[in-house]
Amino acid sequence: MSADFDAIVVGAGFGGLGAALHLAEEGARVMLVERLQYPGGCACTFEHEGDWFEGGATLFSGFEEGQLFRSWIERHSMDVEFEHLDPPLELRTPHMVLEARRDRQALRDQFEALPGAPVKNLRRFFALQERVAAALWPTLEDTTLLPPLTMRRALRHSLRLPRYWPLARWAGRPLWAILERYELTEFEPLVTWLDSQCQITVQCGAREAEAPIALAALDYHHRGAVHVKGGIGQLAWGMVRALEGLGGVVSFGAPVKRARREPGEGWVVKAGKEEHTSRHVIFNALPQDAARIAGLEDAASLRKMAARVEDGWSAAMLFRTVRPPAGAGASARHVELVRDTERPFLEGNHVFLSIGAEGEGVQDPKLRRMTVSTHISVPKLRTLDDAGQREYVETVQDQMRETIAQLAPEWTSIAREFTGSARTFRRWTGRSEGLVGGIPRRAGLSHYQEVLGRRWPAGFHLVGDSVFPGQSTLAVAAGGRRVAESVLAAR
Numbered sequence: 001m002s003a004d005f006d007a008i009v010v011g012a013g014f015g016g017l018g019a020a021l022h023l024a025e026e027g028a029r030v031m032l033v034e035r036l037q038y039p040g041g042c043a044c045t046f047e048h049e050g051d052w053f054e055g056g057a058t059l060f061s062g063f064e065e066g067q068l069f070r071s072w073i074e075r076h077s078m079d080v081e082f083e084h085l086d087p088p089l090e091l092r093t094p095h096m097v098l099e100a101r102r103d104r105q106a107l108r109d110q111f112e113a114l115p116g117a118p119v120k121n122l123r124r125f126f127a128l129q130e131r132v133a134a135a136l137w138p139t140l141e142d143t144t145l146l147p148p149l150t151m152r153r154a155l156r157h158s159l160r161l162p163r164y165w166p167l168a169r170w171a172g173r174p175l176w177a178i179l180e181r182y183e184l185t186e187f188e189p190l191v192t193w194l195d196s197q198c199q200i201t202v203q204c205g206a207r208e209a210e211a212p213i214a215l216a217a218l219d220y221h222h223r224g225a226v227h228v229k230g231g232i233g234q235l236a237w238g239m240v241r242a243l244e245g246l247g248g249v250v251s252f253g254a255p256v257k258r259a260r261r262e263p264g265e266g267w268v269v270k271a272g273k274e275e276h277t278s279r280h281v282i283f284n285a286l287p288q289d290a291a292r293i294a295g296l297e298d299a300a301s302l303r304k305m306a307a308r309v310e311d312g313w314s315a316a317m318l319f320r321t322v323r324p325p326a327g328a329g330a331s332a333r334h335v336e337l338v339r340d341t342e343r344p345f346l347e348g349n350h351v352f353l354s355i356g357a358e359g360e361g362v363q364d365p366k367l368r369r370m371t372v373s374t375h376i377s378v379p380k381l382r383t384l385d386d387a388g389q390r391e392y393v394e395t396v397q398d399q400m401r402e403t404i405a406q407l408a409p410e411w412t413s414i415a416r417e418f419t420g421s422a423r424t425f426r427r428w429t430g431r432s433e434g435l436v437g438g439i440p441r442r443a444g445l446s447h448y449q450e451v452l453g454r455r456w457p458a459g460f461h462l463v464g465d466s467v468f469p470g471q472s473t474l475a476v477a478a479g480g481r482r483v484a485e486s487v488l489a490a491r
């Protein structure tokens with residue numbers, strides 16, 4: 001069989017976009033198919049009654065000189081502008097306000113200035129955090145360091161071995177063990193900070209989070225977090241156009257329901273009403289969804305991954321346009337709110353509130369758009385019938401409103417509001433049960449298994465937030481690029 005394409009990428013989330021663009025850059029014949037009419041998946045900008053909203057992700061890394069998104073933007077002259085935010089994030093609880101400043105010392109100074117702060121131990125903790133982040137972040141910037149561990153990669157890693165020492169010591173252990181080691185478990189402000197950051201990055205609290213991954217994730221404010229002007233959809237479209245400019249074929253409104261392998265020949269992919277052939281198929285989907293589409297429900301490795309994803313989260317959302325308070329400033333803002341630091345950082349008790357820049361995406365330039373999210377439990381939803389699920393989600397959304405009213409009252413002059421939930425994410429992105437956020441990175445060595453690579457059926461590949469290096473727009477794009485490299489190596 002002479003295949004139509006070297007690779008068909010199913011899904012134009014950032015995992016699929018990263019894979020497709022890199023393949024096209026290297027001269028491969030690529031097709032990208034997306035079920036929706038626009039790219040981005042959980043990191044999209046969508047239209048609702050004339051206004052444009054961020055679908056989920058709002059704060060982004062990878063835009064510094066030489067970093068992945070910046071390199072793509074420059075190489076393809078994409079029409080994408082971004083703004084560095086400092087602070088990228090503000091954390092509010094009833095007891096404190098903390099600015100996650102870009103400058104490390106500016107963040108540390110805020111902790112050290114608090115009454116009773118254990119300054120010496122805080123410094124030791126942050127020194128370790130910085131060392132671990134310095135060891136792991138380069139893998140997102142230089143994807144040739146990412147697994148699978150080929151001989152060449154192993155050699156490059158061996159030169160970096162001294163940097164990995166703190167990882168070896170703490171791998172498989174929870175972040176909490178480090179707090180115990182430095183006698184910081186009683187210092188509430190730090191614990192609250194870590195719980196809030198771990199929940200939005202590694203998808204679980206500090207007591208459970210896999211220490212090295214959590215320590216690295218904590219660095220994102222210090223590595224140039226940006227707001228993409230107009231919305232992250234600008235970058236997603238920029239990548240689509242770059243792909244087309246390189247000869248890639250892109251098809252929107254084309255859900256892939258079935259892909260089958262013809263032994264010894266390649267893949268036949270049915271996208272919408274059309275069939276295409278390809279040597280490789282790259283699924284930008286959850287393992288359980290990719291398995292179903294590819295008829296690989298029995299593949300043990302996919303079943304194992306699916307079980308880990310199923311233990312995770314969906315999100316409840318509020319999308320609003322609001323009248324800004326006086327002196328709000330023109331820039332985008334991100335405020336994280338925790339109403340009760342003693343309760344789990346979920347279900348409306350903990351919300352991430354992102355406010356668009358002045359005039360951005362709104363028909364009425366006096367209004368500001370807002371995307372608000374909180375974690376909801378999919379295992380809990382699974383135990384409920386339809387009415388029970390609706391009640392759970394509505395209760396959570398009420399909690400979100402209450403948390404905003406208490407901790408960010410200046411942003412509650414609402415012009416309009418609509419909501420989203422697990423059901424929305426399922427319909428929207430095709431993710432089973434509306435599971436978003438990837439695999440919760442709870443302590444354990446299983447997260448590093450992919451360093452040795454996985455064995456998939458020939459020509460089958462998976463990208464997105466359930467595979468290494470995990471969740472976030474940058475991580476899935478870097479992971480997509482890595483998978484593209486392995487496809488190219490197999491050409």
Ligand SMILES: Cc1cc2nc3c(=O)[nH]c(=O)nc-3n(C[C@H](O)[C@H](O)[C@H](O)COP(=O)(O)OP(=O)(O)OC[C@H]3O[C@@H](n4cnc5c(N)ncnc54)[C@H](O)[C@@H]3O)c2cc1C
Pocket residue numbers: 010011012013014015016033034035036039040041042043055056057058059060061254255256257284285293315373428429430431436437463464465466470471472473474476
């Ligand atoms: C509420 C929320 C807030 C977040 N905030 C941030 C943030 O601030 N910063 C950050 O970096 N990250 C954030 N994230 C995480 C980030 O959005 C995700 O990790 C990342 O976007 C996931 O990308 P993906 O490629 O894995 O999958 P997705 O984004 O789900 O993309 C998959 C795409 O594939 C398409 N597709 C699926 N199945 C098929 C099929 N059969 N046929 C055709 N097309 C198909 C879908 O329609 C979708 O477009 C957030 C996530 C959520 C949910």
